[in-house]
Amino acid sequence: MSVLVLYCRAGFENECAAEIEAVADAWKFSVQAEILDIGGLVIAEGDVARLARELDIMSLVFTRQWFLGEQLTLDPKNRVQGILEGLGGQKGETLFIESPDSEQGKELAGLCRAIRAPLEQALKKNKQLQAEHDYRLHVCFVDGTLAYAGAVRRDRSHPEPMGILRLRSPKDAPSRSTLKLEEALQTFIPRDEWPNRLKPKMRCVDLGAAPGGWTYQMVHLGLNVTAIDNGPIDKKLMDSGQVKHLKADGFTYKPERTPVDWLICDMVEKPMRVAQLLAKWASLRWCNEAIVNLKLPMKKRFEETERCMDVIADALEKKNLDYELRAKHLYHDREEITVHVRVLG
Ligand SMILES: C[S@@+](CC[C@H](N)C(=O)[O-])C[C@H]1O[C@@H](n2cnc3c(N)ncnc32)[C@H](O)[C@@H]1O
Incomplete structure (x- = not known):
């Protein structure tokens, strides 16, 4: 069953969930949003495949990044295989491996880093990473065995992982604002x-x-x-x-x-x-x-x-x-x- 994976700032999950339900309602799609304990992550179920065809990151206020994916239960001994099965042959230009922007989510950074090389290698071997492809592949870890994997159109999503544009404050700027x-x-x-x-x-x-x-x-x-x-x-x-x-x-x-x-x-x-x-x-x-x-x-x-x-x-x-x-x-x-x-x- 496909779900919408929505990233937001930790503490703004209620807003992210309320907004996606309101947007779905306006399109007359039945969608229910659930807030995960990890923080910074909302999962929407229901008529999400149809909603995903209409969604654009720029029309959502509280969602930083999103993709349409599947929930996966991974075997810690072979996560790559589980993710490949979850992606079911989907293709993309690049692969973002992410975890939510929350205290708990940050603890998964090591896992995200460690799986990058073997997963990319497997995707390349399967010709699932293709230059200039309209879609991007995403994997979002919630813990060592629970993850979501899927894809999103690049032109309808944020260009940066987790929808976070990291900027350096210029030294001579009068304020961080x-x-x-x-x-x-x-x-x-x-x-x-x-x-x-x-x-x-x-x-x-x-x-x-x-x-x-x-x-x-x-x-x-x-x-x-x-x-x-x-x-x-x-x-x-x-x-x-x-x-x-x-x-x-x-x-x-x-x-x-x-x-x-x-x-x-x-x-x-x-x-x-x-x-x-x-x-x-x-x-x-x-x-x-x-x-x-x-x-x-x-x-x-x-x-x-x-x-x-x-x-x-x-x-x-x-x-x-x-x-x-x-x-x-x-x-x-x-x-x-x-x-x-x-x-x-
Ligand atoms: C958050 S600070 C602005 C920071 C600024 N954008 C920066 O990047 O350095 C808010 C500013 O709004 C000003 N302010 C609040 N009410 C105002 C008003 N009615 N008229 C003019 N300035 C006001 C305050 O004096 C304060 O300097």
Whole structure:
């Protein structure tokens, strides 16, 4: 019986499970999600083969990575054979051998490493690893004898193992928050579109900018940034000549000339208040694109996410605007999600 294997941040399993059931429901598929004790892993059963045909990682907020697979009980003396049988001849371009991103999951890293060479060798011998294949093979270990093995379309899944984009904090960045925006840009903006959408001299407003980690990313791409915050902005950034610092309230500030090319916002505030602000900026065409962080409350995080996304979408639809709107719980996000909006006109 096939299952959907869904990876998420440990502690966000309820959100991941609720979201996949809601998405399945919207497609009228009957799917039940189960949270495994290991943490960071949700297994969905039911109409999952049909759901998998529609699923795209970019349409899920709380799932970092996914694949359609089979549950396997492995003989510790010959795990490779069990995995080959579980894969049943499926082919892929590469093989990801993973365990969930949780304390218990990390203990399986040694096992994942040890099985890589013999498993890859066996797959190559069977011609199951093929260059440029549309699919990627996955194995997810839950313990020494329980694993899931299957495949996913590469263009509908995250390009990195476990859906984790590991980034190094630049030495001269004013805060580690800089990685949240770097991951967001890499996630939401296809690399070949950067030359048009993140061009030198473009205008960007950063609400809640201090000490300047997000501004840093935009300055390094050559954009000019108006940084709004009562707190101080990093001196080196100010010396770049690309930053104008205004001590103003991010909720009442309005740019002199609109639209600006980019709005970025990392203010610590109630998510609905920030969502309403983003809805205003996007629907009034004060910005062409925006990346905004929503700090989620401890309870009902999935419901709050849906409410916030509805508010933004409603505002844009009322103005008959074409737009792209997505949200992701990024690897560098903690109790927060990152929203991207692009107003197309
Ligand atoms: C999480 S920090 C931003 C970190 C920043 N993105 C970085 O990478 O360095 C949140 C900032 O929002 C600012 N802030 C909170 N409410 C604000 C408001 N109403 N107007 C302007 N700034 C605000 C705070 O002063 C604080 O500096």
